[in-house]
Amino acid sequence: MRANYAHHPVDGRSCGKEFHDQLSVEKFGLGYRVRLHSTQANQNICSFSFEMTERDGSLIRQTLYGEIVVKQVRDFLYFSTKGIDPTASGLGVCGAHADIDGLQFPLSRKWKADQCSWGGAGQ
Numbered sequence: 001m002r003a004n005y006a007h008h009p010v011d012g013r014s015c016g017k018e019f020h021d022q023l024s025v026e027k028f029g030l031g032y033r034v035r036l037h038s039t040q041a042n043q044n045i046c047s048f049s050f051e052m053t054e055r056d057g058s059l060i061r062q063t064l065y066g067e068i069v070v071k072q073v074r075d076f077l078y079f080s081t082k083g084i085d086p087t088a089s090g091l092g093v094c095g096a097h098a099d100i101d102g103l104q105f106p107l108s109r110k111w112k113a114d115q116c117s118w119g120g121a122g123q
Helices: none
Strands: 022-028 031-039 045-055 058-063 066-073 076-080 104-106 117-119
Touching: 031 058, 045 066
Parallel strands: none
Antiparallel strands: 022 031, 022 117, 031 045, 045 058, 058 066, 066 076, 076 104
16 A cells, blocks of 8 residues: 555655555564554554464454454455544544555565565555
8 A cells, every 4th residue: 555645745746656554573472563554545644563462363452442453364464453443532553544444465575584574555
């Protein structure tokens, strides 16, 4: 996923190709540390670093509002939040016009074998 509505403040040229989503998953203690940075519509950001536990082949983060799930679906890592509000009135990890539910990261873009990092999310 790239920011489709990103424009340079001086000359108005599109700079959407300069924004790339980043996801890293690394072993941490008894679970995993999942870091996400996603630039979406109108340059609203989703960004977090969560410790997640493994359950039934998925990574889970339990919150006061419900679960954040990262699971492999075919050739993608897929985020599911089942309607949890990720903005300031909920989880507080996204801007007003951004969301993590449904984000997909293609496994073909994996670029570090020791850290499992992906760039360039697609939806």
